[in-house]
Amino acid sequence: MSKRNISVTINGSVYTRQVEPRLSLSDFLRGEQNLHGTHIGCEHGVCGACSILLDGVPIRACLMLAVQADGQELTTVEGLSQDDGTPGLLQDAFQDAHGMQCGYCTPGMLISAQALLADNNDPSLDEIKDAIGGNLCRCTGYVQIIEAIQLAATRLREAG
Amino acid sequence: MKAAKFDYIQAGSVDEVVDALAKGDGEAIIIAGGQTLMPMLSMRLARPETVIDINRIPELSGIAVDGDEVVIKACTRQATALASAEIQRHLPLLAKAIAYVGHQQTRNRGTIGGSLSHADPASEIPLTALTMDARVRLRSVAGIREVAMADYFLGPMMTARADNEILLSVHFPLPPTGSRTGTAFHEVSERRGDFAVVAAAALIVLDGNGVCSRVALGIGGADGVPKRITGLEDKLRGGKIDPDAIQAAMGEVAATLAPGSDQHAGADYRRRVAGKLAERALIDALTDALLEAENE
Missing domain, CATH: 3.30.43 (Uridine Diphospho-n-acetylenolpyruvylglucosamine Reductase; domain 2)
Incomplete structure (x- = not known):
């Protein structure tokens, strides 16, 4: 039951830490790294609030052990902002289109949208719905979230 | 938690x-x-x-056509399988089924072998493996053995795999050459990506004369284990198959299943949905097989 050394790249910086094997990746990010942007909703893989990118693809951080992330590259919602800490293009679009109500699901929505737009800057409505299908918004504010993703896609295309 | x-x-x-x-x-x-x-x-x-943790064992990942079967190693991600050209081409039923498995976030981590090992009675990959007459390769310190899907599912989340065994790979037989194969997968769930309330997988093989040489119908979520409707298969095999013949055999579906009731759906509802999805899957599989014939 001894602790394990892990070395993880988070939002571009490498961190070496000792973790208990039973520690989930979501608890590691919040509790050990103080990255509170990753929200924990259900803790059993249903709500999607804890979504992060693992080597560029979206996963649920509550369904992975921190030890399993050893040697891998993670992007949390904090990693979506610009280098000076101001909101990135996608985050701006969420703000401008008011793609949130209470904001609890927002980090997961942003991560899913980021993964979608990285592959496809002109997604159809169905593609957007499919991409955020694993993220629950219990305010049911989906329409504006979708509009925010469409706005971000438009801006991405305009920026070329 | x-x-x-x-x-x-x-x-x-x-x-x-x-x-x-x-x-x-x-x-x-x-x-x-x-x-x-x-x-x-x-x-x-x-x-x-x-x-x-078996995630970093290279020999447990990969998809390959080996002779008359497609071999998927246990730790192959569901997302990898879904995107695989080999699977789209050789195992279209599996590709159709995986599209219903969870969401991108779970498919990026979830594995083919993991679904087969947990054997939730409503999950799509075990149902597809059963419908396609796949088999799994298991290994313990005592050696390697293979188990056919027909003998694999023992109860809800219980399989023939012993506690000391690892599932190495799943082996899907390829359809015989010269035949036309049609497949379809349908399910009803509360939301897309949720576990199926009921799911149906169908596979129809037509020989050169349009006679149904093989038919498989599997139903998930409507019994303690995924079930093949063998009575229906026996009625349809060996003859000309058309929507009327399918209709006439449908009574076998409800007769084979013993669904339970839970917070998601009652037993009666599950039985009725199973019948409807079975019919839809068989007719779509037939259409798919005939389309393949036209395209030849």
Whole structure:
């Protein structure tokens, strides 16, 4: 039951830490790294609030052990902002289109949208719905979230 | 919602896994994608002494056509299988089924072998493997054995795999050459990506004369294990198959299933949905097979 050394790249910086094997990746990010942007909703893989990118693809951080992330590259919602800490293009679009109500699901929505737009800057409505299908918004504010993703896609295309 | 303490082994080879399983004596458990096991650990429904991580064993990943079968290694991600040209081409039924499995976040971690090992009676990959007459290869310190899907599912989340065995790979037979194969997969769930309330998988093979040489219908979520409707298959095999013949055999579906009731759906509802989805899947599989014939 001894602790394990892990070395993880988070939002571009490498961190070496000792973790208990039973520690989930979501608890590691919040509790050990103080990255509170990753929200924990259900803790059993249903709500999607804890979504992060693992080597560029979206996963649920509550369904992975921190030890399993050893040697891998993670992007949390904090990693979506610009280098000076101001909101990135996608985050701006969420703000401008008011793609949130209470904001609890927002980090997961942003991560899913980021993964979608990285592959496809002109997604159809169905593609957007499919991409955020694993993220629950219990305010049911989906329409504006979708509009925010469409706005971000438009801006991405305009920026070329 | 925090897992109880456990020892963690990051295995580098299958040899290491089977040794650790033998040493664990029933108290060691394998983690692959973790999409089912992590919630079980968090809720303490599972309290293993040792968790054996198989994610970094290269010999457990990959998809290959080997003779007359397609072999999928256990730790192959569902997302990898869904995107695989080999699977789209050779196992279209599996590709159709995986599209219903969870969401991108879970498919990026979840594995083919993990779905087969957990064997939820409503999950899509076990249902597809059963419908396609696949078999799994299992290994313990005692050696390797293979189990056909027909003998694999023992009950809800219970399989023929022993605690000291690892599932290495699943083997899907290819359809015979010169035949036309049609497939279809349908399910009803509360939301897309949720576990199926009921799911139906159908496969129809027509020979050169348009006679149905093979038909398989599998239903998930409507019994303790995924079920083949063999009575219906027996009625349809060997003859000309058309929507009327399918209709005439539909009574076998409800007669074969013993669905349960839970918060998602009652037994009657499940039985009726199973019948409807079965009919839809068979007719779509037939259309698919005939379309393939036209395109030849």
